[in-house]
Amino acid sequence: MTTTSGKSRLIDEMKAQSGQDPNSCYQCGKCSAACPVTAALDLMPHQVIRYLQLGLEDELAKSKTPWICASCFTCAARCPRDIDLARMMEGIRLSVLRCREGNKFGPADLTPEQLEKLPQQALVSGFRKYNK
Amino acid sequence: MRYRYFPGCTLKGQAKNMEDTTMAAAEALGIELEELSEWQCCGAVFPLYEDELISLLSPVRTLAAAEGEPLVSLCAACHHVLKRAQELMKRSEDARTKVTDFLEVEYSGEGRVLHFLEVLRDDLGFDKLAEMVKKPLEGRKAAAYYGCLLLRPSKVMQFDDPENPSIMEDMLKALGADVVKSPYRTECCGAYLSVTEEGVAADTVDRILESARNAGAELLITACPLCRYNLENCARSDGREPIKVYYFSELLAEAMGLSVETADDDSSKEEVSQR
Numbered sequence: 001m002t003t004t005s006g007k008s009r010l011i012d013e014m015k016a017q018s019g020q021d022p023n024s025c026y027q028c029g030k031c032s033a034a035c036p037v038t039a040a041l042d043l044m045p046h047q048v049i050r051y052l053q054l055g056l057e058d059e060l061a062k063s064k065t066p067w068i069c070a071s072c073f074t075c076a077a078r079c080p081r082d083i084d085l086a087r088m089m090e091g092i093r094l095s096v097l098r099c100r101e102g103n104k105f106g107p108a109d110l111t112p113e114q115l116e117k118l119p120q121q122a123l124v125s126g127f128r129k130y131n132k
Numbered sequence: 133m134r135y136r137y138f139p140g141c142t143l144k145g146q147a148k149n150m151e152d153t154t155m156a157a158a159e160a161l162g163i164e165l166e167e168l169s170e171w172q173c174c175g176a177v178f179p180l181y182e183d184e185l186i187s188l189l190s191p192v193r194t195l196a197a198a199e200g201e202p203l204v205s206l207c208a209a210c211h212h213v214l215k216r217a218q219e220l221m222k223r224s225e226d227a228r229t230k231v232t233d234f235l236e237v238e239y240s241g242e243g244r245v246l247h248f249l250e251v252l253r254d255d256l257g258f259d260k261l262a263e264m265v266k267k268p269l270e271g272r273k274a275a276a277y278y279g280c281l282l283l284r285p286s287k288v289m290q291f292d293d294p295e296n297p298s299i300m301e302d303m304l305k306a307l308g309a310d311v312v313k314s315p316y317r318t319e320c321c322g323a324y325l326s327v328t329e330e331g332v333a334a335d336t337v338d339r340i341l342e343s344a345r346n347a348g349a350e351l352l353i354t355a356c357p358l359c360r361y362n363l364e365n366c367a368r369s370d371g372r373e374p375i376k377v378y379y380f381s382e383l384l385a386e387a388m389g390l391s392v393e394t395a396d397d398d399s400s401k402e403e404v405s406q407r
Contacts, residue, residue: 017183018180036320036336037325037336039332039335040331040335067328068325070322070323071177071180071280072280072319073280073284074280074318074320076285077283077284077286084180087181089180090179090180090181091180091181094181094184105327105328117146117361118361119142119145119146119147120141120145120146121141121176121358122327124141124173125177125323125324125358126327128176128177128187
């Protein structure tokens with residue numbers, strides 16, 4: 001979705017709500033080198049920032065990457081530009097949950113065995129990630 | 133040494149033995165942990181978007197309940213959320229005003245927010261701890277597994293060096309263990325991906341365990357119930373004996389000479405008693 005100025009609304013929101021500016025990234029790729037789950041991603045972490053720079057919101061909304069991101073904060077720890085990519089991933093997830101697809105995962109999606117064994121912390125944090 | 137103590141939901145459930153062993157060890161070390169009355173969930177994840185104010189209500193309520201006294205938690209996730217919520221309350225007048233007005237509490241970021249490991253390192257001191265050890269863990273090849281939430285973001289958590297931490301190894305050394313360093317000790321275990329993306333969590337866990345095994349570790353310690361769950365439940369079996377995973381407090385209690393009785397596999401029924 002673009003604003004009348006032709007810029008991405010997601011990016012404007014991203015800057016305001018996460019304090020992160022995708023345009024300060026110079027695509028060194030350290031985040032992608034640091035990420036522990038790249039094998040499961042369809043867009044590498046540095047590519048997510050590039051897509052944000054280009055305002056490719058629809059493509060980002062379809063990507064698996066923000067949902068695989070586990071918010072481990074390793075990318076931010078290694079970024080030479082001090083960008084917190086985990087916050088941007090959260091912004092993409094929120095824009096999908098709030099404006100596009102609604103909640104993705106709830107208690108009904110868990111098996112009785114998972115409910116028995118999973119630590120409470122996993123349930124609460126999982127629901128927080130996939131529901132708003 | 134007296135502290136307010138925030139357990140969090142998992143410490144009363146799946147990770148009850150982390151609480152029991154910590155309480156027993158703390159008593160033996162002269163550390164008083166006074167549980168907050170009527171505490172609520174920490175929120176489990178720190179909200180990464182600034183308009184998600186509702187997720188800040190429970191941690192700020194907890195922080196305010198400590199009344200400016202040092203607040204200790206054991207679960208890595210609880211400590212992460214409380215510490216970051218405190219930093220936000222200090223930093224953002226907007227968030228602070230909205231949250232404290234809604235909760236009708238006074239809180240502007242005061243008080244020390246500590247993980248129990250920091251109490252051992254900074255207030256008690258590992259040298260002192262070493263002197264109080266009754267049953268040194270001699271010959272136990274132990275490795276630390278830090279995971280993410282205690283270390284990062286390091287500017288806020290200020291827990292240890294995010295790339296080369298030593299607090300858990302220093303504790304293990306004080307307990308007399310044979311400390312082994314594994315290169316993947318600060319890598320993510322997959323967190324809640326074990327709920328939705330089991331294959332991804334299996335990859336992250338396999339790498340961590342393989343790295344520890346290659347370093348010669350026979351056991352790992354962690355401070356996070358979810359890390360422990362993943363390390364114990366998400367690994368792909370390779371036919372070898374799995375590496376044992378413990379809460380840091382279990383080894384602490386053991387080295388303090390406190391016996392821990394485990395009822396089968398149900399960790400919530402574990403009992404701690406003075407030997």
